[in-house]
Amino acid sequence: MAKDNKTAINPRRDEDYPIWYQEVIKAADMAENSDVRGCMVIKPWGYTIWENIQKELDDMFKATGHKNAYFPLFIPLSYLQKEADHVEGFATECAVVTHHKLTKNSEGTLVPDGELDEPLIVRPTSETIIGATFSKWVNSYRDLPILINQWANVVRWERRTRLFLRTAEFLWQEGHTVHATKEEAVDETIKMLNVYKNFAEKVMAIPVITGEKSESERFPGAVSTYSIEAMMQDRKALQAGTSHFLGQKFAKASNIKFQSKDMQEEYAWTTSWGVSTRLIGALIMTHSDDNGLVLPPRIAPAHVVFLPIYKTDEERDTVLAFIEEIRAEIRGLGRYHERHLVADVDDRDMRGGEKNWNWIKKGVPLKVEVGMRDIEKNSLAVMRRDNPELKKDFIDRDEFVKNLHDTLDDIQNTLFERAKAYRDENTRTIDDKDEFEAYFTPENKDKPEIHGGFALSHWCGSVTCEEELKELKITIRNIPLDGKEEDGTCIHCGAPSKRRVVFAKAY
């Protein structure tokens, strides 16, 4: 059993949340900082999670009629310049390519040479290059809609980076669509937002709030931006995905025009939407505990890991053969949701205890020890990672296989319900200004403890109030789509308001 007074991850969440986060990543062997400033190396355990995210989302995109394509990494500087708000939003964080070769100087060191006539920027997002391409694809209303997605890397020269949450280069998908009417484009924006919500909640077991961003949090160049917002265990909000209605702004900037049925030349309506490797950060901070990563089965690189226990070579053969039989049966169970069941064996030659902790820290949903005693009793020593006490249960071997699908679903549900309960416990409807301020004020100013959460409060809609509330280090996360209209007064200025918004500290 786990020692009562010791956890695998130090510090614990309540001691130092940011460091705990880094340690979980290190302990699970998911990623590390590279020699390139702000860029990470995603290691197999972390990358497989990304591959699983890709598989699931890609299916969802295909099911909603989207096709994948690929656009260039480089964007001519002049393209970025086409949409004024867009340039302004990204200008401060662009990597710029100015040369196309290297030559040796007199000291023999390599220096850039062959200056480009027009600098290229490394895409921070692809609206402009894709818009320029779409303008060539669209002539008639019959060409619409265009529903495209690309899986790619992008670069944003962030000043302050953190593994998975904000890195200079990151992996993502960006959907870009073109429509003949405003209504259709708005529908698309909301549809994809709901795809994200469904994915986050069903596959990653992360409860999210869908809503519209306030003007100041809007994507540069968008008419309206929507987000899914999740609560991390330090009660801060994390924007886990966005969907933008771009109106005709990019169509005008990139000249995406078509002839309508009644022979009019019209600008098209576009959308874009994306999620990134930041989702992995959300996953870590939603489910993990003081013993490391905890993975929902539907996204875990492996569902089950078997740890053989033996003394002699003879016993080893017996135990491994027993495990192989079970693995064959598990393979026979077919798919677990969209993916094949993955049941690995860890037969590395190392101490049992250490090996055990290894898998606990990696967050594999089910860890199964198999030794001679188990074989005699036809049972298995099973540990569910969602059990915070790391309790080991002895389960009949046949029952285990028969119930595997249900057990994994149960873990998946438990994690979702636990995360949802945590969020709900830390969400308050607040109408009193003093209460609001107290809610967001830590007791210890120098080293703030985990405090606050989400506040559902009225907001008059003015940028000034939003700005002044930043004193409390909070922002409006979004204006929930399922929020009802109700009369109230702005939590800050007291002006009349029709709607509650989500206030929180944020990543």
Added chain:
RNA sequence: CGGAAUGUGGCCCAGAGGCUAGGGCACCUGGUUUGGGACCAGGGGAUCGCAGGUUCGAAUCCUGCCAUUCCGACCA
């Protein structure tokens, strides 16, 4: 970009102007072990973040730079 802290084998840390830079974990070899982070013995591995400077002598003092972490500003 401002403020603070840190940088010593793969990881964690000691060393505060003077012998060949230490220890724990990890790694390799041999042995004893093995159902919740084993033990014994032996062994390999470091241009002390980088570049200058001060000094007879620098991991240690000075200057600059770089990186990481935290706080802030900025930000899909």
